[in-house]
Amino acid sequence: MDNIAGHKSGLTWAVHLSVAFLVILWLFPTMGLFVSSFRTADQISSSGWWKALFPTEQNIVIRGASPSEQVQVDGMYVIEGSVFDSRASGDIAHWGTSSREIDAYKPGEVVEMRDGSTITLNEDGTYRMENAAEFEGSRGQRIFFTATTPPEFTLDNYEFMLFDERNSEGMSKAFFSTLTVTIPATVIPILIAAFAAYALAWMEFPGRAILIACVVGLLVVPLQLALIPLLKFHNNIGIGKGYLGVWLAHTGFGLPLAIYLLRNYMVGLPRDIIENAKVDGATDFQIFVKIILPLSFPALASFAIFQFLWTWNDLLVAMVFLIDSSGQTTVMTKQIVEMLGTRGGDWEILATAAFISMAVPIAVFFAMQRYLVRGLLAGSVK
Amino acid sequence: MHPALQGLITIIIGVGGCVGYFYFSNFLLDKFLLPARALSAEQTATRRQMGTIFLFGIPALLVAALYVTAVGVGSIASVGGIFWLLVAAGVIYGLLRLKNFVFASGPTTAGRNISHANMIRPWLFLAPAIFALGLYLTYPVFETLRLSLITRNGNVGFGNYSYMFGEQKFWEAMRNNMLWLIVVPAMSTVFGLLVAQLTDRIAWGNIAKMMIFMPMAISMVGASVIWKLIYEARPIDVEQIGILNAIWVAMGGEPQQWLQLPVWNNFFLMAVLIWIQTGFAMVILSAALRGIPEETVEAAIVDGANPFQIFFKIKVPQIMPTIVVVWTTITLTVLKVFDIVFTMTNGQFGTQVLANYMYDKLFRANDWGTGSAAAMIIMLLVTPILVWNVRNARKEMR
Numbered sequence: 001m002d003n004i005a006g007h008k009s010g011l012t013w014a015v016h017l018s019v020a021f022l023v024i025l026w027l028f029p030t031m032g033l034f035v036s037s038f039r040t041a042d043q044i045s046s047s048g049w050w051k052a053l054f055p056t057e058q059n060i061v062i063r064g065a066s067p068s069e070q071v072q073v074d075g076m077y078v079i080e081g082s083v084f085d086s087r088a089s090g091d092i093a094h095w096g097t098s099s100r101e102i103d104a105y106k107p108g109e110v111v112e113m114r115d116g117s118t119i120t121l122n123e124d125g126t127y128r129m130e131n132a133a134e135f136e137g138s139r140g141q142r143i144f145f146t147a148t149t150p151p152e153f154t155l156d157n158y159e160f161m162l163f164d165e166r167n168s169e170g171m172s173k174a175f176f177s178t179l180t181v182t183i184p185a186t187v188i189p190i191l192i193a194a195f196a197a198y199a200l201a202w203m204e205f206p207g208r209a210i211l212i213a214c215v216v217g218l219l220v221v222p223l224q225l226a227l228i229p230l231l232k233f234h235n236n237i238g239i240g241k242g243y244l245g246v247w248l249a250h251t252g253f254g255l256p257l258a259i260y261l262l263r264n265y266m267v268g269l270p271r272d273i274i275e276n277a278k279v280d281g282a283t284d285f286q287i288f289v290k291i292i293l294p295l296s297f298p299a300l301a302s303f304a305i306f307q308f309l310w311t312w313n314d315l316l317v318a319m320v321f322l323i324d325s326s327g328q329t330t331v332m333t334k335q336i337v338e339m340l341g342t343r344g345g346d347w348e349i350l351a352t353a354a355f356i357s358m359a360v361p362i363a364v365f366f367a368m369q370r371y372l373v374r375g376l377l378a379g380s381v382k
Numbered sequence: 383m384h385p386a387l388q389g390l391i392t393i394i395i396g397v398g399g400c401v402g403y404f405y406f407s408n409f410l411l412d413k414f415l416l417p418a419r420a421l422s423a424e425q426t427a428t429r430r431q432m433g434t435i436f437l438f439g440i441p442a443l444l445v446a447a448l449y450v451t452a453v454g455v456g457s458i459a460s461v462g463g464i465f466w467l468l469v470a471a472g473v474i475y476g477l478l479r480l481k482n483f484v485f486a487s488g489p490t491t492a493g494r495n496i497s498h499a500n501m502i503r504p505w506l507f508l509a510p511a512i513f514a515l516g517l518y519l520t521y522p523v524f525e526t527l528r529l530s531l532i533t534r535n536g537n538v539g540f541g542n543y544s545y546m547f548g549e550q551k552f553w554e555a556m557r558n559n560m561l562w563l564i565v566v567p568a569m570s571t572v573f574g575l576l577v578a579q580l581t582d583r584i585a586w587g588n589i590a591k592m593m594i595f596m597p598m599a600i601s602m603v604g605a606s607v608i609w610k611l612i613y614e615a616r617p618i619d620v621e622q623i624g625i626l627n628a629i630w631v632a633m634g635g636e637p638q639q640w641l642q643l644p645v646w647n648n649f650f651l652m653a654v655l656i657w658i659q660t661g662f663a664m665v666i667l668s669a670a671l672r673g674i675p676e677e678t679v680e681a682a683i684v685d686g687a688n689p690f691q692i693f694f695k696i697k698v699p700q701i702m703p704t705i706v707v708v709w710t711t712i713t714l715t716v717l718k719v720f721d722i723v724f725t726m727t728n729g730q731f732g733t734q735v736l737a738n739y740m741y742d743k744l745f746r747a748n749d750w751g752t753g754s755a756a757a758m759i760i761m762l763l764v765t766p767i768l769v770w771n772v773r774n775a776r777k778e779m780r
Binding site: 015016019020022023026027028029030032033044045046048049050180183184187188191192193195196198199203208209211212213214215217218219220221223224226227228229230232233243247249251252253255256259283284285288309312313315316319320333336337340347350351353354357358361362364366372373376377 | 388392393396397400401404405408412500501503504505507508510511512514515517518519520521522523525526529573576577580581584586587590592593594595596597598599600601602603604605606607608609610611612614621622623624625628657660662665666669689714717718720721724725737740741744745750753754757758760761764767768771772775776779
């Protein structure tokens with residue numbers, strides 16, 4: 001808008017830069033968790049995730065092969081091997097044989113030990129120990145080294161959290177619990193709300209204005225108030241804690257927004273179509289099913305996305321109405337909260353679990369963003 | 383039964399039940415009860431008989447049976463018993479009135495039948511919604527109010543409230559909630575407005591907006607995990623893996639347990655919600671900025687206003703109503719904030735908020751009275767916004 005008058009503002013660059021800065025600032029937290037979910041526990045605890053994209057210097061200690069593996073070459077006893085046997089490859093920066101001097105030697109340097117043997121560690125990680133006498137003892141020589149390892153990512157965390165049968169903290173069961181909660185809790189309120197919204201938008205009857213005002217009022221009633229009365233009610237009628245209870249609760253809590261959104265949308269539909277249909281002898285039920293519902297698809301989609309995101313991401317309603325002491329029906333959000341308590345520092349597990357739970361909403365978000373924006377614009381009370 | 387199967391059956395029963403209800407209730411109304419044609423005295427008489435049985439007799443018996451089993455004849459003298467007796471009597475009286483409204487005692491004309499059917503139909507459409515809203519949102523408000531007035535030892539009065547007001551944790555929650563109420567809506571709106579304005583005219587603005595909007599899709603629990611990694615602290619001699627401490631240490635500070643720093647930790651929790659809510663503010667405000675008439679801006683440019691003057695003196699005043707809407711909507715979210723605090727600190731280290739305090743009371747201390755009292759405080763804080771919203775909605779409808 002600044003350049004309407006015909007001159008390019010000097011602010012343009014500042015605008016681009018500050019938008020870029022803000023976008024990076026907003027993406028950075030999510031990136032951190034995303035990158036971490038592809039790293040091993042060792043990698044996560046040895047360096048910040050932002051270094052994972054570049055080669056890292058790591059201080060590593062290993063034991064060389066045990067003396068039982070020595071071979072005789074030209075009268076010398078020799079032990080050979082590579083420090084990278086079990087790990088990724090990398091470059092040795094410097095190394096040592098004592099924990100007090102882990103960077104005493106350069107790669108390739110031949111060092112004499114106290115017992116007269118020599119040891120050398122090459123840049124590519126191979127080592128060679130030579131001794132005139134036989135190596136003794138049962139344990140190998142300790143080697144400390146600083147290596148530059150290239151970035152490395154793994155899918156093991158996801159495999160462990162999703163498909164490992166032995167992992168009692170696996171997310172697959174909770175994933176299906178969440179899905180089981182979400183789908184009926186999204187579908188049922190839409191239908192109930194659509195009929196009510198039609199009545200509120202296109203039927204004349206006394207008390208309509210008051211009902212609409214009630215819906216607007218109920219939009220903001222905190223669901224915290226409903227927890228105890230409804231839990232008591234569910235226990236009284238024998239539902240107790242379980243899927244049925246959580247479906248009903250989500251239906252009730254989602255209805256005000258659903259009715260409000262759909263009514264606002266339906267009111268805007270052209271009056272002619274509906275009146276023509278009435279003149280042609282269509283009943284209200286037919287008008288609703290054959291004209292209003294198809295035309296209201298954008299609003300239905302908007303609400304469906306809202307309700308889906310909200311039920312998928314919900315913690316409180318699930319904790320109160322669904323999860324009983326057996327823990328068989330735990331949803332992903334609750335399981336993550338529990339893991340934060342029991343596995344506080346194990347970021348590879350936490351990051352993976354969080355990303356498994358976030359993947360579906362993010363996919364829905366990017367696929368259906370248009371409807372989400374439209375719903376937000378219609379749903380904020382003007 | 384496998385829950386997935388149970389879910390499928392519930393969808394089928396739920397959807398089928400809804401469709402069936404709407405279809406058959408309309409069918410019954412149009413084809414049998416009040417058909418769009420004249421009815422003779424004989425026809426209305428048989429209908430009236432059937433109606434008396436099905437619309438009045440059987441439901442009235444059901445209500446009576448429900449009263450006897452659920453409330454009990456013995457408690458008829460108590461306050462609750464009388465209340466429910468009045469409710470039951472009201473329902474039966476209503477059924478009687480409804481029956482007389484639907485079924486005429488003499489011959490009817492088509493016009494009478496159609497107009498009566500049209501007066502009943504809206505309520506058929508609305509019935510499930512009204513029932514669900516009444517049971518799941520309206521009734522709990524009054525029930526919570528009732529529970530909050532009954533103390534543990536059965537006294538009726540404000541005992542729970544005075545106990546709660548004597549608790550230091552409650553005042554901590556109130557103070558923190560007020561902090562949240564000031565900081566989060568303000569910061570989210572400011573950031574949202576900033577992003578909306580900056581991205582308004584640049585080519586990749588939509589992609590930038592999408593990225594900033596994305597946290598909306600992430601659960602508060604997921605966001606808490608994300609931000610816990612940012613605040614992660616490790617001993618001084620080990621490399622920091624939380625970015626905040628990494629920067630702090632690089633600048634020469636000691637690693638901090640950010641979430642345990644008194645008072646400041648509240649702001650670190652608020653950052654999570656600001657991060658989530660900015661996208662929302664941005665989307666709404668961006669649409670509002672687009673809606674500003676070009677002429678006003680052009681006139682300002684012609685008059686020699688600089689970009690900052692245009693923004694603060696021309697644009698912001700015009701979108702003020704939208705800013706207020708965004709502000710109040712975020713305020714509502716903030717009042718109910720629970721997941722973030724529950725997940726990240728669980729109200730320890732001086733970060734308690736009302737919703738988490740209430741959860742503590744209800745489900746950890748099993749003190750339903752005090753918990754309900756805390757819920758009523760949240761309701762009280764929401765009420766001004768409720769009234770304001772309702773008034774605006776009514777104004778708009780006229």
